[in-house]
Amino acid sequence: MNRSMQRDAVLNELRSLRTHPTAEDIYNRLRPRMPKISIGTVYRNLEQLSAAGIIRKLELSDRLRRFDGDLSPHFHRRCCSCGAVSDIPSERLDALFGELAAAAARNGCSGYNVEFTGVCGDCRNNKKTQNEE
Amino acid sequence: MNRSMQRDAVLNELRSLRTHPTAEDIYNRLRPRMPKISIGTVYRNLEQLSAAGIIRKLELSDRLRRFDGDLSPHFHRRCCSCGAVSDIPSERLDALFGELAAAAARNGCSGYNVEFTGVCGDCRNNKKTQNEE
DNA sequence: AAAAAAGTGATAATTATTACTCTTTTTTGA
DNA sequence: TCAAAAAAGAGTAATAATTATCACTTTTTT
Numbered sequence: 001m002n003r004s005m006q007r008d009a010v011l012n013e014l015r016s017l018r019t020h021p022t023a024e025d026i027y028n029r030l031r032p033r034m035p036k037i038s039i040g041t042v043y044r045n046l047e048q049l050s051a052a053g054i055i056r057k058l059e060l061s062d063r064l065r066r067f068d069g070d071l072s073p074h075f076h077r078r079c080c081s082c083g084a085v086s087d088i089p090s091e092r093l094d095a096l097f098g099e100l101a102a103a104a105a106r107n108g109c110s111g112y113n114v115e116f117t118g119v120c121g122d123c124r125n126n127k128k129t130q131n132e133e
Numbered sequence: 134m135n136r137s138m139q140r141d142a143v144l145n146e147l148r149s150l151r152t153h154p155t156a157e158d159i160y161n162r163l164r165p166r167m168p169k170i171s172i173g174t175v176y177r178n179l180e181q182l183s184a185a186g187i188i189r190k191l192e193l194s195d196r197l198r199r200f201d202g203d204l205s206p207h208f209h210r211r212c213c214s215c216g217a218v219s220d221i222p223s224e225r226l227d228a229l230f231g232e233l234a235a236a237a238a239r240n241g242c243s244g245y246n247v248e249f250t251g252v253c254g255d256c257r258n259n260k261k262t263q264n265e266e
Numbered sequence: 267a268a269a270a271a272a273g274t275g276a277t278a279a280t281t282a283t284t285a286c287t288c289t290t291t292t293t294t295g296a
Numbered sequence: 297t298c299a300a301a302a303a304a305g306a307g308t309a310a311t312a313a314t315t316a317t318c319a320c321t322t323t324t325t326t
Contacts, residue, residue: 002292002303024282038306043283045304061192061246063313064282077242088240096232100247103229107221109210109251113194114233118242135272135323156314171275176314178273196282197313 212253
């Protein structure tokens with residue numbers, strides 16, 4: 001995997017965010033600085049970086065592909081109103097990680113994906129309707 | 134919600150399957166019997182039936198939308214090689230349901246989605262490559 | 267039976283993602 | 297160092313799943 005300005009920019013942008021952005025989110029944030037960057041480049045780099053284990057591709061019940069620069073094990077919550085994805089602090093969730101791993105093993109599975117759902121703070125306040133899911 | 138031949142056919146077809154089919158799966162199975170049925174009709178009926186709580190729309194980390202005629206609470210496994218989705222027998226998983234509900238509540242979430250992943254029996258046997266995911 | 271509401275089939279439109287072609291940049295090794 | 301080879305980028309076309317539209321038919325209501 002070669003080095004390139006674009007790859008560094010994608011990686012740094014992702015790491016600077018806690019929003020679990022899509023390829024297009026990153027594309028839009030990079031454009032002001034790199035007006036010539038192509039959306040395909042962003043997709044390709046996110047794909048390669050996650051294949052290399054440098055970033056994480058999220059497995060959410062979302063038709064949009066989201067990425068995370070934080071490789072530490074943690075759960076996510078998705079807002080069922082606006083679709084925003086945020087981290088769940090993982091204190092006191094060790095038992096849950098264990099139960100899930102055990103359940104997977106017992107059923108011949110090697111892994112699992114969990115996502116918590118609910119209405120996020122923003123949506124609860126601004127009662128305005130947002131992009132439904 | 135009115136009655137129609139097509140709606141009944143979609144519902145019965147879904148209920149006869151344990152494969153968690155997509156709209157297109159159902160469309161293809163219905164065509165021999167109902168050659169004039171339209172794919173849009175299948176999509177619309179699956180959507181309405183799940184909105185009415187008669188069937189369940191699955192929340193999987195899959196860009197294909199899948200449906201389940203079985204409303205009882207249970208987990209799913211998705212084959213990471215061929216993408217097939219199957220049920221996980223829920224005996225001895227009560228503790229897990231409880232842990233998940235508690236974790237959700239503790240973090241201000243109202244629900245959760247879980248999916249287990251692994252290579253299914255078919256793919257382990259037929260070592261032939263299938264539609265990767 | 268007439269009117270209203272809901273559903274259908276056919277097809278167009280949308281949206282996220284991937285593929286492709288050609289150009290540019292980066293790496294490699296004589 | 298510097299040319300050839302390899303990898304990456306830009307721009308755009310193609311794909312695939314899903315949703316929307318619309319004229320017409322079926323079902324339900326009155």
